[in-house]
Amino acid sequence: MKYVEKVLENLKKQNPNEPEFHQAATEILSTLSPIVEKHPEYEAAGLLERFVEPERVVMFRVPWVDDSGKVHVNKGYRVQFNSAIGPYKGGLRFHPNVNLSIIKFLGLEQILKNSLTGLPIGGGKGGSDFDPKGKSDREVMAFCQSFMTELYRHIGADTDVPAGDIGVGAREIGYLFGQYKRIRDEHVGVLTGRGLTYGGSLVRTEATGYGLIYITEEALKVRSDSFKGKTVVISGSGNVAIYACEKAQSLGAKVVAMYDSDGYIYDAEGIKLDVIKDIKEVKRGRIKEYAERVKTAKYTEGCKGIWTVPCDVALPCATQNEIDEESAKTLVKNGVKYVAEGANMPSTLEAIGVFQKNGIVFLPAKAANAGGVATSALEMAQSSGRMFWSFEEVDAKLKNIMVNIYHNIDSAAKEYGFEGNYVMGANIAGFMKVATAMMAHGIV
Numbered sequence: 001m002k003y004v005e006k007v008l009e010n011l012k013k014q015n016p017n018e019p020e021f022h023q024a025a026t027e028i029l030s031t032l033s034p035i036v037e038k039h040p041e042y043e044a045a046g047l048l049e050r051f052v053e054p055e056r057v058v059m060f061r062v063p064w065v066d067d068s069g070k071v072h073v074n075k076g077y078r079v080q081f082n083s084a085i086g087p088y089k090g091g092l093r094f095h096p097n098v099n100l101s102i103i104k105f106l107g108l109e110q111i112l113k114n115s116l117t118g119l120p121i122g123g124g125k126g127g128s129d130f131d132p133k134g135k136s137d138r139e140v141m142a143f144c145q146s147f148m149t150e151l152y153r154h155i156g157a158d159t160d161v162p163a164g165d166i167g168v169g170a171r172e173i174g175y176l177f178g179q180y181k182r183i184r185d186e187h188v189g190v191l192t193g194r195g196l197t198y199g200g201s202l203v204r205t206e207a208t209g210y211g212l213i214y215i216t217e218e219a220l221k222v223r224s225d226s227f228k229g230k231t232v233v234i235s236g237s238g239n240v241a242i243y244a245c246e247k248a249q250s251l252g253a254k255v256v257a258m259y260d261s262d263g264y265i266y267d268a269e270g271i272k273l274d275v276i277k278d279i280k281e282v283k284r285g286r287i288k289e290y291a292e293r294v295k296t297a298k299y300t301e302g303c304k305g306i307w308t309v310p311c312d313v314a315l316p317c318a319t320q321n322e323i324d325e326e327s328a329k330t331l332v333k334n335g336v337k338y339v340a341e342g343a344n345m346p347s348t349l350e351a352i353g354v355f356q357k358n359g360i361v362f363l364p365a366k367a368a369n370a371g372g373v374a375t376s377a378l379e380m381a382q383s384s385g386r387m388f389w390s391f392e393e394v395d396a397k398l399k400n401i402m403v404n405i406y407h408n409i410d411s412a413a414k415e416y417g418f419e420g421n422y423v424m425g426a427n428i429a430g431f432m433k434v435a436t437a438m439m440a441h442g443i444v
């Protein structure tokens with residue numbers, strides 16, 4: 001049996017009931033055979049076995065009291081996966097479906113994503129099954145304070161620097177930072193995505209969505225194409241989706257559909273982003289209100305139907321496994337040419353197969369959504385240097401990073417004989433840097 005197959009089989013045996021972790025590991029390991037065959041010293045050093053095992057997993061109780069005085073207990077997680085190339089870095093997700101499998105899949109992906117940015121950051125991820133939706137600000141604060149009262153002892157500006165993810169935005173980062181500062185009595189860059197008045201960076205809010213569009217724009221450009229006049233479908237209506245929509249529109253694309261977890265809106269005239277921002281960022285409301293406010297729009301219950309909307313470019317920006325094989329086939333049948341993943345692992349393995357078989361330009365999450373963590377690393381650089389860069393300066397660095405990622409994954413795919421296969425390219429390019437660092441550190 002081949003080395004990667006052995007490692008994968010063992011991983012499934014040692015980590016039963018973790019389907020998302022198995023899925024991410026399969027996607028990654030199945031592309032690494034050409035590397036480990038070229039480097040037999042990796043097997044001798046147990047490199048892959050170490051790569052798929054987190055350096056540390058912290059699980060903890062998060063008790064908090066709601067507005068009626070009732071006590072709740074949630075689960076808290078931080079998976080410190082790999083620190084070979086820098087301090088652990090990766091977001092915190094607050095969503096009721098969070099479990100260890102999801103946090104581990106996200107952490108494993110994060111190692112390679114962070115490597116692809118070219119910046120010195122290792123991989124980690126964390127979160128809780130707490131649902132901020134429908135909670136008062138005081139309840140969210142109580143939860144965040146309790147979460148940080150345990151987490152603070154495991155993180156630090158040079159150790160592990162969490163950020164936001166699903167359900168963790170500016171409000172949550174503020175409460176988490178406030179509690180960290182209170183306990184440790186230090187004002188340091190221990191979280192990214194901080195507010196601009198207390199150490200945050202310009203462009204961090206926009207970074208993942210903008211970065212997604214920058215890398216897709218580069219993929220279009222090398223094919224003598226552009227976003228101008230393209231019809232785009234974006235799933236989700238959170239941080240990543242909103243700023244992907246903003247940048248795509250500014251480049252001349254027409255975004256016609258978006259969703260939240262209840263249903264999707266279709267607006268043939270093009271989504272009015274100011275209305276979406278008002279509903280989602282200001283009022284924390286539901287997307288169906290868009291159709292009540294904009295007469296050209298139609299609302300449909302349920303999310304999956306969004307992939308039946310014909311488009312040139314599909315940008316899944318909500319959550320894992322939102323495009324299955326059937327949806328992928330529908331997208332292809334309706335003429336999609338480019339799929340770029342803003343969310344983490346939004347396409348199932350079968351869906352990726354459909355895109356690749358049909359010659360769709362497919363940009364996987366670890367490359368396409370790396371702009372968020374890259375800008376977090378720029379926030380860390382500004383914190384360390386006690387500096388504050390202009391919007392234009394950070395945006396230019398972000399764009400440069402995304403363009404470089406595109407060319408690096410393209411070259412890696414070509415070098416190993418898989419031209420145009422960016423899943424191979426991203427995994428190989430990301431893995432080589434981590435593997436080289438791990439080999440240099442000895443068996444640790």
Ligand code: NDP
Binds near residue numbers: 166238260318
């Ligand atoms: P937000 O919480 O801001 O938005 C998430 C969006 O996705 C919401 O519209 C939400 O709808 C929808 N959504 C979440 N879960 C589900 C679900 N199970 N089914 C259907 N819809 C769902 O999160 P972000 O925009 O920050 O994150 C979106 C994706 O991008 C995630 O996969 C995240 O890991 C990834 N990502 C985020 C980065 C960042 O910088 N924020 C960086 C890199 C990747 P509703 O409000 O109804 O729940």
